[in-house]
Amino acid sequence: MFRKRKAQQEMEEISRMLERVLNGECIQPGEIGYEDTLPAKIRYQIRRISEKNQGVEARITRERDETKALIGEIAHQMRNPLAGVESYTQLLDGEISGEPGRTYLRALEQSEQRLHFLTESFIKMARLEQQMIQIKKTTDALADTIFSAVLLVQKAAEEKQMEVEVTGAEETKVWHDGNWLGEAVYNLLDNSVKYAPEHSKIRVVVRQDEMYTRIVVSDDGIGIPEGEENRIFQRFYRGSRVTGEPGFGLGLYISREIVRLHGGFMKAKRKQQGLEVAIFLPV
Structure with missing residues (x-):
């Protein structure tokens, strides 16, 4: 009877540890025990899974943050060239009078406007995700x-x-x-x-x-x-x-x-x- 009750308690403990791993918690070394028993080995394996999960999550978070920062930096770097394109387009507007030059100029302006909109959207997105926005209510x-x-x-x-x-x-x-x-x-x-x-x-x-x-x-x-x-x-x-x-x-x-x-x-x-x-x- 005692053995059965002890086995039941060990299985319940293993179940709780698995639930914690599923919830993203990390299992500490002192929780696994050092007995040379099957439940102790299972707890050790659960801890290894927990450590690997934590490592994967940390890597994913780091890569996601790096990607966000890169998008924001690229968008910022695009601002100056786009401003130059806009300035030259405005200068050409007064110089080009005939077709198809005017058609090409309108197409260039539309492309510049779309790129400008995309750049500003990326910058806003990056600022929001990096919590750089201050809401003043x-x-x-x-x-x-x-x-x-x-x-x-x-x-x-x-x-x-x-x-x-x-x-x-x-x-x-x-x-x-x-x-x-x-x-x-x-x-x-x-x-x-x-x-x-x-x-x-x-x-x-x-x-x-x-x-x-x-x-x-x-x-x-x-x-x-x-x-x-x-x-x-x-x-x-x-x-x-x-x-x-x-x-x-x-x-x-x-x-x-x-x-x-x-x-x-x-x-x-x-x-x-x-x-x-x-x-x-x-x-």
Whole structure:
């Protein structure tokens, strides 16, 4: 009976050690015992697995951090050459008058703009991931923050004869950083302008209850398939319906990180026609 009870206790101890390893904990040398028994050998093997797991996790973390730093450094190094390209393009704009020179110049300008956008997105992503962003919150109405974001997409919306309708922002005050939250809202609006049809309406609705202030951006665009509601906030993820469209899969990820720094979260909801993306900020 004593042997059976002891064996049971040893198996329970081994089970607990395995559970700890699965949870990412490290098994210390003093926990394995020094008896020349099968349970002691199993505990020793568990400890070796634990050490290897810790080493793999440390290496993955180090490589991930190095990759993030490299991306940020490359983006910073691209800034000056891009500024030079932009300057020369502006100089050429006044010198080239005939076709096909003008066509080539417009193509060069569009490429420069896309590279500039990508570079700035990488820099923002790197700053967010390396926790270099300082959120400076003040209690202000959301109107200025949201309308500044609307202004940035106004030209693109007008080119597609789209309307951006904002309701509820004037009456709602919230503790936030206007510049960074404006960036988060802009990314949502930019996606809506890209993927919604011409002559459609983009709606921005602000609601507040006892727990959260919600900023909801909805459109009548191409939407997303079922199952992509959470994946669209991942870094570099692009929905299966937009693979043929220009973009880098960073906008919603950056928005999510900005909102997270505000203590909030984001959710996406499929519509029969289009998509609804909501920012939740704590009251």
